[in-house]
Every structure is written in structure tokens, then in C-alpha cells.
Amino acid sequence: MPHEFDLTEPELTADDLLVLEDPHFGPETTAVVTGAASGIGQATAVALAANGLSVIGADIDDDGLTETVDLADDIAVAGTIHPVTTDLTDDADVEAMIEVAADQGELRYVANIAGMQHIASIPEFPMEKYDFIVDIMLRAPFLTAKLAMPHIRATDDGVGAIANMSSVHGHYATQDKPAYITAKHGLEGLTRAIAAEGEGTLRGFSVSVGYVLTPLMVNQIEGTADERGISKREVVEDVMLGQARTKEMMTPAEVANLFVFGFSGHGKHLNGGDMLWDGGYTTTYE
Incomplete structure (x- = not known):
């Protein structure tokens, strides 16, 4: 996740998209x-x-x-x-x-x-x-x-x-x-x-x-943080991505x-x- 741990869904830009030549x-x-x-x-x-x-x-x-x-x-x-x-x-x-x-x-x-x-x-x-x-x-x-x-x-x-x-x-x-x-x-x-x-x-x-950073997922992260009394970072890195080797949501x-x-x-x-x-x-x- 970004250093400041921003859970805002990233704004989609043209540079984010894979464009291929195909008949x-x-x-x-x-x-x-x-x-x-x-x-x-x-x-x-x-x-x-x-x-x-x-x-x-x-x-x-x-x-x-x-x-x-x-x-x-x-x-x-x-x-x-x-x-x-x-x-x-x-x-x-x-x-x-x-x-x-x-x-x-x-x-x-x-x-x-x-x-x-x-x-x-x-x-x-x-x-x-x-x-x-x-x-x-x-x-x-x-x-x-x-x-x-x-x-x-x-x-x-x-x-x-x-x-x-x-x-x-x-x-x-x-x-x-x-x-x-x-x-x-x-x-x-x-x-x-x-x-x-x-x-x-x-x-x-x-x-x-x-886990993918969508509005639905952000709501789940915030709800889990409140329910368990832990930070949003802990929810993502320990609860959601604890088993993953790449500690970043897609x-x-x-x-x-x-x-x-x-x-x-x-x-x-x-x-x-x-x-x-x-x-x-x-x-x-x-």
C-alpha cells in the first residue's frame, strides 16, 4: 500500500490500461x-x-x-x-x-x-x-x-x-x-x-x-477495523493479505x-x- 496508507480507490487513467494490437x-x-x-x-x-x-x-x-x-x-x-x-x-x-x-x-x-x-x-x-x-x-x-x-x-x-x-x-x-x-x-x-x-x-x-481496492472493499476494511479494534493497515496487511507475499492490494x-x-x-x-x-x-x- 502507499506510505500514507490511502484507501481511496485510484482514479482510472488511460495510462493504467493495457492496449494491444489485435485483429x-x-x-x-x-x-x-x-x-x-x-x-x-x-x-x-x-x-x-x-x-x-x-x-x-x-x-x-x-x-x-x-x-x-x-x-x-x-x-x-x-x-x-x-x-x-x-x-x-x-x-x-x-x-x-x-x-x-x-x-x-x-x-x-x-x-x-x-x-x-x-x-x-x-x-x-x-x-x-x-x-x-x-x-x-x-x-x-x-x-x-x-x-x-x-x-x-x-x-x-x-x-x-x-x-x-x-x-x-x-x-x-x-x-x-x-x-x-x-x-x-x-x-x-x-x-x-x-x-x-x-x-x-x-x-x-x-x-x-x-483483494482488490474497490469501494466495496474499502467499506469492508473500515468495518473490520472498527469491529476488531485494529488499524486499517493491520486489517489489510495482517487479516486480508497476511497469507500473501505481495503486501499490496490490486x-x-x-x-x-x-x-x-x-x-x-x-x-x-x-x-x-x-x-x-x-x-x-x-x-x-x-
Whole structure:
């Protein structure tokens, strides 16, 4: 973290974004990004637009989507972001989201990023919360893939990719996040299933990171500090990043760049695999 330990989400600038030359990165190509109204989803929508793509930014938060479009305009991205209000628990909304993407151009890329969290032990976990989390984070990505795959296959070369936002919690489990962990492990399986059916040109991959400096995460840090009577620095370095070797939270832009790389031709051998970018969180221990 910065020396003064600033927990403000960094302002996204054009210099933060990975921009690559790719034959499919142009206005004729569309990409769907869910959860595009904030955090990682917002940064990914802007990053893909910076690479010249026509991006369908989907979220239930209209105001947040407007902020995403404004952010893209502020940094003068080469592509465009088309906001589409989408309730991922509504099948008709998901179908409409994909149809808008197909109408805008050649649908080649999907980034399933939308997610949420609820903290409770398994015996105390409300089933309505479990159902909602699994609907948003596993069922909706499955339906999105089901609807998007025929469009990707219908392009002239069948090249495209469906990427799923996983997590270190797609690799291991901690206490009191059972629905989130279940969904993330399921996403790893969905990723491999997409790869198995994609015939090489239609790829599936996932992105797994640790803690990312988003407004939601800042709220969790401040709440944990108050609850435990410790400093915010101690929350991040000892509680959240205690197992990691890199004592720094990622930024949304850094995660967004992983999606850009994975979608590009540089990622053509990334198929069924996971981009584990966690600072050693899941691969080292003391």
C-alpha cells in the first residue's frame, strides 16, 4: 500500500490500461461485461473500450453505468460503451443483453464479472441469500455462455472467449463465505466446460485475484477495523493479505488488464485455465 496508507480507490487513467494490437480489437467486435457499473467490471468495460471494442456494459445500477460511460469519455477511449440495464436473475434481461451485443456487431467476448458477498457460517446462512448469490455468480454466467456461444461460433473464424471472474476463493476456502466459495468453485468448472466445447477457437478462461481496492472493499476494511479494534493497515496487511507475499492490494485496472490480455491473440493458449494473480496467496504458506 502507499506510505500514507490511502484507501481511496485510484482514479482510472488511460495510462493504467493495457492496449494491444489485435485483429479482432475494433469497433466491429462487441464484448459483454457484466457488473460494469463499478469496481472491476467498470474498469474492464473501459479497458476493452480503450482497445477499440464496442462494449455492452451490463448492470442493474443505471447511475453506475452512466458513471462508466462518462469515465470512458473522460479518458477518450477509442471504442464505445453501450449501457444496458440488466437484472442477471431475470432470464429475459440476460437474453436481451446478448441480443443487444449481437445487434451491435460481431459478438466475440464475454466477461462475467458481476458478483456479491454475504458473510455468515453455513448453519446460519440464509437460503435466500445463497440462492441469490448463486443465481448472480453461477447461473447467470452459465446462461450468458449458453446464449453467447452460438453468436461467437457464427463469426467468420469462430474466434472468441468467455471469461469468468473467479477468485482465490475459487481455489481454497475460508470461513463464513460458503455461498461465494461455492459459486467461485463452480465458475472454475464452467470455465473448463466452455473450453471443452469450444473447439479451440472459442476459449474459456477465468481470472483469480486476491483483494482488490474497490469501494466495496474499502467499506469492508473500515468495518473490520472498527469491529476488531485494529488499524486499517493491520486489517489489510495482517487479516486480508497476511497469507500473501505481495503486501499490496490490486487495483481494478490491473485486473481489467488481465481480461484484455486473455481476450487478445496473446492468450490463444489460455483455454480452460485460470489466470491466478494473487501475490502468492494460494501457493505459499507459513
